[in-house]
Amino acid sequence: MKTITLVVLAAAVAAAAFLLSLDARRDDGVAVLEIRGDDDRLELIPVGVDGGAAGPESVAFDGAGGGPYTGVSDGRVLRWLPAERRWAEHSSSCAPELRRRCTVQNLLCCLPSCSSSSSSLISREIVMRTEALVLAVFVAAAALLSLDSLSDVRRLEIGDGDVELVPLDGAAGPESVVFGGGGEGPFTGVSDGRVLRWMPEERRWEEHSCSAPELLDSCRGSQDPSREHECGRPLGLKFNNETGELYVADAYHGLRVVGPEDNVSKPLVPEWQGSRPFSFANGIEIDYETGVIYFTKTSTRFQRREFLNIVISGDNTGRLLRYDPKSNKVEVLVDGLAFANGLAMSTDGTYLLLAETTTGKILRYWIKTPKASTLEEVVQLPWFPDNIRMSPRGGFWVGLHAKRGKIAEWSISYPWLRRLILKLPMRHVQRASWLLNQLGRQVIALRLSEDGKTMEAVSVHGTVQKVFRSVSEVEERNGSLWIGSVMSPFLGVYKLYL
Numbered sequence: 001m002k003t004i005t006l007v008v009l010a011a012a013v014a015a016a017a018f019l020l021s022l023d024a025r026r027d028d029g030v031a032v033l034e035i036r037g038d039d040d041r042l043e044l045i046p047v048g049v050d051g052g053a054a055g056p057e058s059v060a061f062d063g064a065g066g067g068p069y070t071g072v073s074d075g076r077v078l079r080w081l082p083a084e085r086r087w088a089e090h091s092s093s094c095a096p097e098l099r100r101r102c103t104v105q106n107l108l109c110c111l112p113s114c115s116s117s118s119s120s121l122i123s124r125e126i127v128m129r130t131e132a133l134v135l136a137v138f139v140a141a142a143a144l145l146s147l148d149s150l151s152d153v154r155r156l157e158i159g160d161g162d163v164e165l166v167p168l169d170g171a172a173g174p175e176s177v178v179f180g181g182g183g184e185g186p187f188t189g190v191s192d193g194r195v196l197r198w199m200p201e202e203r204r205w206e207e208h209s210c211s212a213p214e215l216l217d218s219c220r221g222s223q224d225p226s227r228e229h230e231c232g233r234p235l236g237l238k239f240n241n242e243t244g245e246l247y248v249a250d251a252y253h254g255l256r257v258v259g260p261e262d263n264v265s266k267p268l269v270p271e272w273q274g275s276r277p278f279s280f281a282n283g284i285e286i287d288y289e290t291g292v293i294y295f296t297k298t299s300t301r302f303q304r305r306e307f308l309n310i311v312i313s314g315d316n317t318g319r320l321l322r323y324d325p326k327s328n329k330v331e332v333l334v335d336g337l338a339f340a341n342g343l344a345m346s347t348d349g350t351y352l353l354l355a356e357t358t359t360g361k362i363l364r365y366w367i368k369t370p371k372a373s374t375l376e377e378v379v380q381l382p383w384f385p386d387n388i389r390m391s392p393r394g395g396f397w398v399g400l401h402a403k404r405g406k407i408a409e410w411s412i413s414y415p416w417l418r419r420l421i422l423k424l425p426m427r428h429v430q431r432a433s434w435l436l437n438q439l440g441r442q443v444i445a446l447r448l449s450e451d452g453k454t455m456e457a458v459s460v461h462g463t464v465q466k467v468f469r470s471v472s473e474v475e476e477r478n479g480s481l482w483i484g485s486v487m488s489p490f491l492g493v494y495k496l497y498l
Contacts, residue, residue: 045080047072047087153454156481158444158494160462163483165490169196169205170221174484174491175234176387177475181241186475186482188491189234192222195248195258195265198491209258211250211265225305228252233304236284236295236343236387249281249295251304255323268293269323269330280304283343283387285352287367293323294333294352296340310339311358311384320354320365334365334375342387342473344396346450353378353396355385360404362388362452379452383443386486387473395449397474399484403443444471445483458494468492 035042047053053072061067069090071077079090168174171190179185187208189195194216197208210216211232219231229252236249244260247268256265280303283296300317302310309315318340322331339357345367346353352365362378362385383400390396442465447456458481460468468485475482476496483492 047078053078154456156456156458156494156496158458158460158464158468160464162494163464164493165467166198166493168489168491171196172223172489173486174488175472175486176237177473177482177484177491178237178239178246179475179477180239181244186477186491187237187239187246188484189237189248191228191233192219193228193231193233193250194220195234195237195246207263209246209248209263209265211248211253211256213264228305229303235282235304238284238286240286240288242288247284247286247293249284251280251282251298254279255281255284255293255295268325269328282341283354285343285345287345287349289349291325293325294343294345295321295323296337296343296354297321298340307339314338314358316358318356320352333373341385342399344388344390347390353388355388355398357384357386357401360384362398362448378450379448381446383446386471387484389473389475391447391476393447393476395447395455397476397481398446398448399471399473400444400446401470401472401486444468445474445481464492 047056047070053074053076055073056070059068059070062069067079069077069079076092077090078087080086081088168188168190171192171194173191174188175190177186177188180187185197187195187197193212194210195208196205198204199206210219211234212219212230215230219227222231232253233251234248235251238247239245240247246258246265248256248258248265250256250265253265253267255268257268258265280298281295282298285294286292287294297319298304298307299310299315300319301315316336316338318335318337319332320334320337320340320343322333323329324331334354337354337356338359341355341357342353343355344353345351350366350368352367354363354365355361356363360381360383362381364376364378366372366374366376381398381400381404383404384402386399386401388396388398442461443457443459445458446454449455458474467488467490468483470485470487471483472486473484475484479496481492481494481496483494485492
């Protein structure tokens, strides 16, 4: 039906155009001069001394009838010599030393420069050289500062053949990885709204749960961000080992829970203060001693599929929240966070670690001790941190979404610099950013000590680098690293061989 409508519309437009053309040709006393391509009365004269210019905007004859004269694309004014059937240069507003650059092949340079006054051309040339110099200085400084110092850190190099890639049943984006209280799994949430469980003996995935069962068949296998609000997008996962319940932070359907015998997640907090059910819930953690659930809300302005806008805009509406099942109340512990992300509790339960992605910071929120209810910075990383998981060998793992280039970092920190960079040619900025991202090691995860010192760094090379160009989470279990990436159709397994 849609095709037929378009055909009818096109026919109507064509008919209208034909009728208008007939009306324009009617004999109402106006002489119509029609010029066709095969009309021998039309002569085409190449423009330029050597035929290499273009764009004769205006035509004029002098008082004696000489000419015509015309201005062309390379900044010159030409005079036609009819007896010799050629053009002669009459004058030019382009600086002599720049004329060789002004050709028809370089119109982008010449039209705004050589065809204007020589002073404005020289000014533009100075501006362009200054922009290039400024960008070169930024690149050089950023390159020196972007070289991460990991010489004293144990390095885990992952190349082709070093990691097992586990396909995800047609979906993609294993954001978080978690094991059950009895070692079952792992479990991971994927792009189509499902939570999957790995069956190691059978070497396959089974569907564990979803938040929109009525759409399960149509959503299954979807990797379309525009459908996330329908299908759901499970991000943070955490088991309550005492009850067997799985808690899910869904970016669109809020904070949810799956009973040990259920296959559909249920809303834990349907709504809060009359707002939507915690859109863009992200990280989640449980205090087993009190039963309290902590979780992050990445932004109150943007949805998950708009996550880049959070970084670019400098949005700082993220929050750390506390839900008490006993009172069924939610409390805001920290607000004003720039992309509140991953969350992990210390082994002794005295503090939470929180990833603030835009700033690259790992923050510590004290739950107990005299510092309770205070927030402090643990470390600021030259990457965009994602999820955090405690390591059984001490410290904690941080998944790294991407390298936090100095140009991006300075743009966020200094508004005047952001305005200056935005004035530079975008192709140069993109090229500089790309070059900077190639420098140093392609690090995808770090194991940090409790005081923020790097203990281990995981880097990739070869074709596996394309699979894990960004990492959401690293879960260490039984001598292996389970690697999740929100952009990959695989879950990675790397044996540590400790």
